[in-house]
Amino acid sequence: MSEQDPAAQPAEVDDPSPNADEQIAFDINDFPGGARSALEAVLMVVEEPVTEVALASALELPVEDVREHLVALEEDYAAAQRGFTLRNVAGGWRMYSRADYAPVVEKFVLDGQQAKLTQASLETLAVIAYRQPVSRSRVSAVRGVNVDGVVRTLLSRGLIEEVEDVGESGAILYRTTPYFLQRMGLSSLDELPPLAPYLPDADVIDELIEEGHS
Known part of the structure; x- marks a missing residue:
């Protein structure tokens, strides 16, 4: 049997990366x-x-x-x-x-330290929160204006997301995200203030949509 050429053997190199099996030990x-x-x-x-x-x-x-x-x-x-x-x-x-300490925090925010949602964004977000999952056409019917741009803003900020299952009409539906709960300081949607009774019923929204298409 011929001896193997040492040059063909891979050189051993010290691995500077930490061993995956090593754990940071502490009490x-x-x-x-x-x-x-x-x-x-x-x-x-x-x-x-x-x-x-x-x-x-x-x-x-x-x-x-x-x-x-x-x-x-x-x-x-x-x-x-x-x-x-x-x-x-x-x-x-x-x-x-x-x-x-909300007044102090609010003053800090209003002084321009953080970007705020516009009134249109807040109103659209409220409709989605209380009527979710809901389509853009239904949100537009409630608000009386086109909400395509506002929905894109809310999506980009991670406050709402598309629902995997589309509605009966094939329209994309939207719902709020866990990040929305985090920003609102809520554990679940059940903690939302009782605002839903002031929003139009589904039948009324459908009538508004039909009027908008006529």
Whole structure:
């Protein structure tokens, strides 16, 4: 048997990337503030609500323990009258400014620090929220104006989305997204204020659509 040419052998190269099997090791009790402070550290960097399961995985704790710590943290914040609150919204936990300080936050927003939805966008979003899933023609009938441009804006901002199943007429239907709940500070659509009774019934909307096509 001939000897194999050493030059044909692949050279061994040190892999600078971390081993996939390696885990960041720590004992949650070694941190100065323990599990609750560790939870705060994680929640300060999230941009959307994070689930209890994800938090439990990060802290290497049982989900039940994480839930207890989260509830205790919010109780501490409320007792200390902190300007922020910890809320369970859209299936996950996140820090929010406390409602008591809404005037201050509103002034900050109105001073141009964040982009606001136009009145037309807000009205269209309200119709979709209370009548979802709903087609653009139905929304237009309620508002009395064409909403194609506004719907595109709401889609681009992630506040609404297309429904996979189209309506009986074949029209695309729209509904609000989990991000809508997050921005509104709601856990579910059931928490929406009772505005629906003030919107036209489906039969009335159909009549408006027919009038618009005649």
